[in-house]
Amino acid sequence: MENTIKLLGNVKNPKTGKTLGDEERWVNAEANENGQVIITYKRDGISPQEKRQIEDDIVDALKSQYDEDKILVKTVSSSETPSAQKPTAAHANLKVGHGVNGNKKRIPNVKKVIAVSSCKGGVGKSTVSVNLALSLKKLGNKVGILDADIYGPSLPLLLNKKGVKPEATEDKKIRPLEAYGLSFISFGLFIDEGDPVIWRGPMLGGVLNQFFFDTKWDELDYLIIDLPPGTGDTQLSLVQNTEVDGVVVVSTPQSVAIADTIKGLKMFQQVNTPVLGMVENMSYFSPDGKEEKYYIFGKDGVKNISTELEVPFLGHIPLEMVMREGGDSGKPYMADDTYKDNEGYASYMDIAEKVAKIGKEKGFFGKLFK
Ligand SMILES: Nc1ncnc2c1ncn2[C@@H]1O[C@H](COP(=O)(O)OP(=O)(O)OP(=O)(O)O)[C@@H](O)[C@H]1O
Ligand SMILES: [Mg+2]
Numbered sequence: 325m326e327n328t329i330k331l332l333g334n335v336k337n338p339k340t341g342k343t344l345g346d347e348e349r350w351v352n353a354e355a356n357e358n359g360q361v362i363i364t365y366k367r368d369g370i371s372p373q374e375k376r377q378i379e380d381d382i383v384d385a386l387k388s389q390y391d392e393d394k395i396l397v398k399t400v401s402s403s404e405t406p407s408a409q410k411p412t413a414a415h416a417n418l419k420v421g422h423g424v425n426g427n428k429k430r431i432p433n434v435k436k437v438i439a440v441s442s443c444k445g446g447v448g449k450s451t452v453s454v455n456l457a458l459s460l461k462k463l464g465n466k467v468g469i470l471d472a473d474i475y476g477p478s479l480p481l482l483l484n485k486k487g488v489k490p491e492a493t494e495d496k497k498i499r500p501l502e503a504y505g506l507s508f509i510s511f512g513l514f515i516d517e518g519d520p521v522i523w524r525g526p527m528l529g530g531v532l533n534q535f536f537f538d539t540k541w542d543e544l545d546y547l548i549i550d551l552p553p554g555t556g557d558t559q560l561s562l563v564q565n566t567e568v569d570g571v572v573v574v575s576t577p578q579s580v581a582i583a584d585t586i587k588g589l590k591m592f593q594q595v596n597t598p599v600l601g602m603v604e605n606m607s608y609f610s611p612d613g614k615e616e617k618y619y620i621f622g623k624d625g626v627k628n629i630s631t632e633l634e635v636p637f638l639g640h641i642p643l644e645m646v647m648r649e650g651g652d653s654g655k656p657y658m659a660d661d662t663y664k665d666n667e668g669y670a671s672y673m674d675i676a677e678k679v680a681k682i683g684k685e686k687g688f689f690g691k692l693f694k
Contacts, residue, residue, distance in 0.1 A: 328353055328361060328386065335381045338374045351400055358430055360394045361386065364596070367399035372634065375399065398596045428595075430567040431536055434468070434547040436683055437567065438600065441592075442574045443584035445553035448605035450478040451651050452574045452641070453550035457506050458658035459676035465545035468500060468507040470535060472562060473552040477512030484654025488513060497540040504659040509539050536566050555591045563595045570600035570683050572638065577604055577625030585629055600682045601636035602626050603675060609643040610667070617642075636682055639675045644668045 332353070335344050344350055344365055352364040363382055367375060379397045386395050431437055440453040453469060461467045471479035480486045483503035490513050491499045500507040541547065549568070551559055571592050573585070585602075592599055604626035608617040620643065630637040641647075647668060650657040663669045 328363075328389065331385045331389065332363070332382065335378065335385055337370065338377045339370070344378070356430070358394075359391075360396055361390050362396045362398060364398045364400060366402055368402050370399075400596065401593075428565060428567045429537065431539075431541070431547060433541045434544045436545065436569045437547045437549065438679065438683070439549040439551050439563065439568050439571045439597075440574060441551045441559070441571050441588060442553050443555070443581070443588045444575070444579045445476075447553075447574055447576050447579055448641070449553065449574050450482060450550050451647060451657075452572070452603060452605060453548050454479070454482050454506075454651075454656045455647075455658040455672050456572070456676055456679065457546070457548045458504060458656060459672040460546050460548075460680065461505055462658070462673065463676055463680060465680075466543060467505075468509075468541050468544045468547045470508070470539070470547060470549045471510035471512065472532060472535070472549050474511045474532070475552060477510045477515075479508055479510035479550065480512040481654060482651050482656060483508060485513065486654075490514075493540045495540075497538050498534070500539055500541060504656060507541060507544065509535055511535070532562060533565070555588050560591055560595070563592065563597055568595075568597045570598045570679075572600055572679060573602045573635075574605050575602065575626050576606045576621045577619070577623060577627075578621035580604075580625045580629050582629055582632070585633065589633065589635065599635050600679055601638040602630040603638045603641065605641045606643045607640035636678070638678050639671050641671045641675075642668050 332350070333343065333345060336342060337344060337347055337349070340347065349366045350364075351366060353361065355361050363386075365378070370378065382397050383392055383395050440449050440456070442449045450471070450473070457467045457469045469479065471477045480488070483501075483506070485501050485503055485508075488501060490501055490509065493499050498509060500509045501513070502508075549562075551562070573588060575585070589599055604624070606621055608619045608623075610617050627637050627640070644657070644663075644666060646660075646663060646666075647657045650660060657663055657668065658672055
């Protein structure tokens with residue numbers, strides 16, 4: 325680690341020309357069991373463009389020592405820097421293995437973990453999770469999906485596997501099910517629909533941890549996590565314990581409220597999880613064979629908020645009856661090539677390409693996070 329610290333010595337704040345060490349911005353450098361090195365610095369007053377420049381410079385500085393895709397750069401603002409980690413002198417504050425991410429674990433065998441989140445319920449999170457997973461698969465990726473909604477699991481229905489019980493592997497791990505070329509696991513596969521919801525709460529931590537760390541995924545390029553709605557303790561503990569590479573926030577143009585959105589984004593900020601962007605679902609409706617668009621829930625609500633918060637806008641998904649029917653009948657929309665000329669189909673492909681691209685560029689924090 326000493327060498328890592330030395331290599332970072334020349335990384336500068338492009339705005340001031342001073343090194344990050346001179347500006348006492350370094351918070352932590354640590355290596356984890358996956359061979360990754362995680363560098364954390366304070367981003368106060370640094371714009372998204374400058375942030376990208378700094379990230380590039382950090383990667384350049386370290387690439388002689390680590391593979392580029394093993395170098396992770398994280399940022400914190402002063403208000404979230406624990407006082408024990410406050411730097412006392414340039415570089416001296418770099419500690420090994422005591423970072424803000426110290427307790428987060430990576431899900432084994434998964435390259436990128438993407439959580440799909442929403443502030444409100446019923447906006448189409450599960451539908452987007454499944455169809456985004458299928459679109460990423462169409463781009464040539466191996467994709468899994470994990471239903472973390474313990475109170476209202478919907479994946480067994482959406483993927484037509486209701487009542488199927490997952491098997492244990494020889495080493496007593498959970499073997500995910502396969503559907504439409506996706507691997508998936510859901511709490512719904514372990515309970516009967518009639519079971520009272522009340523006992524689910526206390527089980528939550530244990531069950532989710534088992535899902536995250538005891539499911540034996542075959543090598544996956546992406547694991548999509550369908551989160552429960554809102555920003556409750558469940559979501560927070562989930563993202564605190566698991567290394568999530570990026571978040572996709574879903575909303576309808578109507579149900580997007582700036583206060584809720586900021587609250588949601590802040591939750592991810594607290595745990596250093598990049599927000600890849602926002603998706604507007606149920607954007608408009610066009611009757612069959614007609615050009616007109618009816619903006620039933622208002623126009624561009626999500627797009628406008630994402631512009632305001634400088635979070636990437638990933639795209640509009642129209643209301644299509646076949647999307648709802650596909651969900652209810654366990655045959656997801658993007659698994660059915662009949663719809664390949666529909667606008668929704670093109671939107672999903674476009675969103676998947678953007679997610680892959682933005683994710684590759686190591687995620688993105690909005691203006692909110694300066
Ligand atoms: N673009 C769309 N066009 C038509 N129907 C849609 C669309 N998006 C979602 N739906 C339908 O809306 C309903 C709610 O969607 P979904 O269950 O995916 O929402 P959710 O955000 O996951 O809900 P919850 O908060 O309960 O988990 C479902 O019946 C789904 O089929
Ligand atoms: Mg859902």
